[in-house]
Amino acid sequence: EDQVTQSPEALRLQEGESSSLNCSYTVSGLRGLFWYRQDPGKGPEFLFTLYSAGEEKEKERLKATLTKKESFLHITAPKPEDSATYLCAVRVYNTDKLIFGTGTRLQVFP
Amino acid sequence: GAGVSQTPSNKVTEKGKYVELRCDPISGHTALYWYRQSLGQGPEFLIYFQGTGAADDSGLPNDRFFAVRPEGSVSTLKIQRTERGDSAVYLCASSLTGTGGMGQFFGPGTRLTVL
Numbered sequence: 001e002d003q004v005t006q007s008p009e010a011l012r013l014q015e016g017e018s019s020s021l022n023c024s025y026t027v028s029g030l031r032g033l034f035w036y037r038q039d040p041g042k043g044p045e046f047l048f049t050l051y052s053a054g055e056e057k058e059k060e061r062l063k064a065t066l067t068k069k070e071s072f073l074h075i076t077a078p079k080p081e082d083s084a085t086y087l088c089a090v091r092v093y094n095t096d097k098l099i100f101g102t103g104t105r106l107q108v109f110p
Numbered sequence: 111g112a113g114v115s116q117t118p119s120n121k122v123t124e125k126g127k128y129v130e131l132r133c134d135p136i137s138g139h140t141a142l143y144w145y146r147q148s149l150g151q152g153p154e155f156l157i158y159f160q161g162t163g164a165a166d167d168s169g170l171p172n173d174r175f176f177a178v179r180p181e182g183s184v185s186t187l188k189i190q191r192t193e194r195g196d197s198a199v200y201l202c203a204s205s206l207t208g209t210g211g212m213g214q215f216f217g218p219g220t221r222l223t224v225l
Contacts, residue, residue, distance in 0.1 A: 096158055
């Protein structure tokens with residue numbers, strides 16, 4: 001069964017304290033791994049797509065990396081406005097749906 | 111419109127009632143998806159449309175749930191004989207032709223509460 005697991009469930013950081021969020025996956029055939037940001041009361045907002053092991057994408061303080069079994073979302077020198085839930089999702093062969101993990105709730109304190 | 115819109119933003123109903131949730135995708139997007147998100151969980155796939163037809167409805171939990179997209183644009187998710195366990199945020203997403211490099215674009219969701 002295709003599965004996505006995210007850790008930790010929650011993360012509290014001081015402003016400027018860098019850290020990483022983990023997304024491990026077990027799928028029959030990966031056709032894309034997606035990172036989304038979700039603010040309270042809003043829908044998920046697209047951040048990155050990764051397709052193959054070794055691939056990296058960056059946007060401001062965020063960098064996403066991919067291996068054959070997991071993806072990391074690295075947050076460098078976070079700011080309070082980075083506080084949100086970060087969701088990881090996979091697309092597998094022969095489907096167009098996304099399978100989501102349960103998310104990591106990030107809080108960044110000034 | 112500029113993004114995916116969903117109406118209503120909130121819906122409170124009583125157990126056993128019928129509800130309809132509407133989704134307006136981004137103009138020109140042929141693919142439309144419905145997900146359900148419970149508190150503290152990630153979105154859970156329900157159904158996917160390509161144009162007017164349901165390409166994958168494997169996530170619909172039972173026959174009380176039904177969705178249509180008659181003209182290939184607006185979609186309506188219909189829930190009959192609602193149960194308290196149906197309470198969740200229902201998210202709609204769209205993409206140009208399918209899930210590609212930009213992923214799926216999500217709306218703000220409809221929060222459904224079944225009393």
